Amino acid sequence: xxxxxxxELSPIQLDATPAKRPSWxxxxxxxxxxxxxxxxxxxxxxxxxxxxxxxxxFAWYAGVLLILFLYxxxxxxxxxxxxxxxxxxxKGVTVIWGMLWGALIFAEHISIWMIIGAALVLVGIILxxxxxx
Amino acid sequence: MSExxxxxxxxxxxxxxxxxxxxxxxxxxxxxYPSRVAEYLNPLVLSGYTIFFLTTLIMVYAYRVIPLxxxxxxxxxxxxxxxxxxxxxxxxKITRKKLLGMLLIIAGVVMSSITL
Numbered sequence: 001x002x003x004x005x006x007x008e009l010s011p012i013q014l015d016a017t018p019a020k021r022p023s024w025x026x027x028x029x030x031x032x033x034x035x036x037x038x039x040x041x042x043x044x045x046x047x048x049x050x051x052x053x054x055x056x057x058f059a060w061y062a063g064v065l066l067i068l069f070l071y072x073x074x075x076x077x078x079x080x081x082x083x084x085x086x087x088x089x090x091k092g093v094t095v096i097w098g099m100l101w102g103a104l105i106f107a108e109h110i111s112i113w114m115i116i117g118a119a120l121v122l123v124g125i126i127l128x129x130x131x132x133x
Numbered sequence: 134m135s136e137x138x139x140x141x142x143x144x145x146x147x148x149x150x151x152x153x154x155x156x157x158x159x160x161x162x163x164x165x166y167p168s169r170v171a172e173y174l175n176p177l178v179l180s181g182y183t184i185f186f187l188t189t190l191i192m193v194y195a196y197r198v199i200p201l202x203x204x205x206x207x208x209x210x211x212x213x214x215x216x217x218x219x220x221x222x223x224x225x226k227i228t229r230k231k232l233l234g235m236l237l238i239i240a241g242v243v244m245s246s247i248t249l
Contacts, residue, residue: 041204044189048196064189088212094205102202110202113248120241121209127234128212 026081030090033074038097040067042105085129092125140198141246144207147191150184152214156222157181199249206245209238 040063047060079087095118102108161177172178196204213235219225227235 038205041201044193045196045201045204047193061190061193064193068189092209095209098205099202102200106201108200108202111248114202114206114245117241117243117245117248118206120237120244121206122241124234124237124239124241125209125212127237128216128231129234131228131231131234 022081026078027090029074030078030082030087031093033071033078034091034093035097036067036074037071037091038094038101040064040071041094041098042101043067045106083133085133088129089126092122095121136198137249138246140195141203141207141249143191144195144199144204145210147188147195148208148210149214150191151188152211152218154181154184154188155211155215156218157184160223203245203249206242210242213238 043060043063047057047064050057050060075087099110099114099118103110157177158181161172161175161181164177166172166175192204199207216225216227216231216235220227
């Protein structure tokens with residue numbers, strides 16, 4: 001793996017390719033925050049199961065807002081260390097986490113069509129974000 | 134229209150609004166403001182965050198019917214809407230490669246949605 005002394009890039013250099021390859025822990029941070037982002041969707045789905053204005057609704061919805069707030073902060077830090085392309089291409093894995101959580105937590109049926117559709121979406125995301133390079 | 138189709142469209146509407154709010158924040162970030170406070174407390178940023186807040190509520194409403202598994206797939210349409218809004222307002226180019234990616238995302242969302 002790479003050395004751990006990757007210099008911090010100022011926000012001005014956001015769009016520039018980092019001189020050195022980012023350390024492995026930047027990717028751990030990236031995917032950690034992406035997984036956390038998918039937890040907000042779980043909270044949204046949980047909140048949806050309760051009447052609007054009820055206590056459990058507010059509890060789960062507060063979870064959504066809290067996660068999105070933390071996500072926004074950490075995401076900014078990730079963007080300082082990775083190119084926008086890398087960050088947003090990797091963010092595409094949320095479609096896989098969504099299917100995984102849907103099946104595991106809400107017993108949703110995942111059809112082969114959804115898996116093919118998700119694969120098309122993933123390839124599409126990679127093309128869209130890499131077109132900006 | 135089936136109830137499911139309606140709620141999928143509601144989720145798509147939420148993604149459109151979310152893309153608009155992100156574009157407002159992006160336009161604001163590229164402007165120069167007289168003070169630090171004005172960077173945050175200006176109509177663009179305030180309405181941008183308000184719209185984003187509303188989209189989280191709309192998404193919860195959509196999840197009353199749509200499965201969690203399709204949520205992030207529909208959210209991927211954000212890449213398409215942001216490219217379209219960027220083209221329309223900021224005159225950002227849509228290359229052939231980007232267009233192909235946008236069409237693949239749309240195809241994937243449609244395929245996942247109509248087979249639910």
